[in-house]
Amino acid sequence: MELLPASEEPSVRAASFWSDPRAWVRRKNLGHGYWVFFSAAFFFDAGFSIYFFLFNLYLFDRGFNERTMGWIGGAMTLGSLAGTLPAGALARRIGLRPFLAMIFIASPAANALRAVWVWEPAQIGLAFLTGLAMSGWAVCYLPAVARLTNERNRTSGFSLIFSVSVGTAMLGGIVCGYLRQWLSMAGIAMQAAEVKRLILLVSCGIVLLGLIPVFRLRVPSPPGEEATSKIDPKRGKWLRAWKLRPFLLRFLPSMALWSAVLAAFTPFGNIYLTRDLHISMARIGLIFSAVQVIQFCMGLATPVIFRALGLRNGIAVTQIAAAVVLGSLAGVTNGKLAVALYLTFAAAQWMTLPGLYNLLMNETPDSERSTASALMMFFNSLAGSVATAAAGVLFARFGYPRVLLGLAIVAFAVALLLRLLIAPRGTSFDDDQDSGRSTLAASSSCHAEVQP
Secondary structure (H helix, E strand, C coil): CCCCCCCCCCHHCCCCCCEEEHHHHHCCCCCCCHHHHHHHHHHHHHHHHHHHHHHHHHHHHCCCCCCHHHHHHHHHHHHHHHHHHHHHHHHHHHHHHHHHHHHHHHHHHHHHHHHHCHHHHHHHHHHHHHHHHHHHHHHHHHHHHHHHHCCCCCCHHHHHHHHHHHHHHHHHHHHHHHHHHHHHHCCCCCCCCHHHHHHHHHHHHHHCCCHHHCCCCCCCCCCCHHHHHCHHHHHHHHHHHHHCCCCHHHHHHHHHHHHHHHHHHHHCCCCHHHHHHHCCCHHHHHHHHHHHHHHHHHHHHHHHHHHHHHHHHHHHHHHHHHHHHHHHHHHCCCHHHHHHHHHHHHHHHHHHHHHHEEEHHHCCCHHHHHHHHHHHHHHHHHHHHHHHHHHHHHHHCCCCCHHHHHHHHHHHHHHHHCCCCCCCCCCCCCCCCCCCCCCCHHHHHHHHHCCC
């Protein structure tokens, strides 16, 4: 799960997660509060990983095309963008536990309504409201785990939640793929759209179960909260006084462009496999599960690759690999080859994100990291909402092959542009010796953001 510090005793170092999970968990000394939050996060991830895997396929069965799906996906991202800052202010005002309870009620309620009220204008409006409701999870997730852990076990806490979310997503993909066949074997005949709607509603019910641990949750106040409130009030004017560092002026636009490339294809991947390549629902469920395994394994392999290539060069190589695979998908008609390329793209694009996040943190002073992260999330969400909506229109008008080829060219250009912009000033494409310390915790924060 993680590399142990060299200072630990050999007997302690010998007990790894893979050899003795119980001993590993005991050694991390994760407290009762953490495990309560872990239970809530389990239900949230389990329910919504199933929901968002299936939702666009459900809309496709109900007669929606990529243009409409693009508008719906863009509206949801805009809702998340609009809700992030107010969610943070509300969480600070009323406390994390009451705010989490609101999220665990509003999010499944809005998504359940989306599964029932299948009318295009309503879907766009409900998608925006869903984005608003779910934006609070990204705001609460990191500070909640940070307060319920300490510096010694924090990385393990993030890793554990991330690993379980991957496992539940794998199981959800298998259930989604084979449920209709299982119902038929039991003598229950249902149309494909009806089965998908049933799964969507059940997945919302799974999220709602997370209220039980949320009501039992006790989140300690952040240390020094009162002291920080007495700091010079001039610091409240930071937004006007703080100037973007040169690195951020180069990094943020190119990072937003890369996020736009991912947002233009990822929401439509299942539709592409279903409509253009005629892959069955059962196989798509298995593909979704395989993607989770690959992303988990790539999260473990990323630090090794970045240490070998250097952080900047490692980012460039993985981005170019993703662009090449995306372009190859444009000319493929064989289903098996397309699936292999799709899995390769999922692995390559997943590896880029921890590296990009790590680079941002490395190049930003500690006192400015939270602001830099907020700016990155803001620009990424803005670019992603526009890209999803535009891609839906283009896919509907021109079909997948031509648009995928165009996206591949854009992705390749963005990779080269980003490599030029993030090169250390005064140097060229020399192989910088960055440490490349992309941990599984970085992968988990990346996972949390990618989820709609």
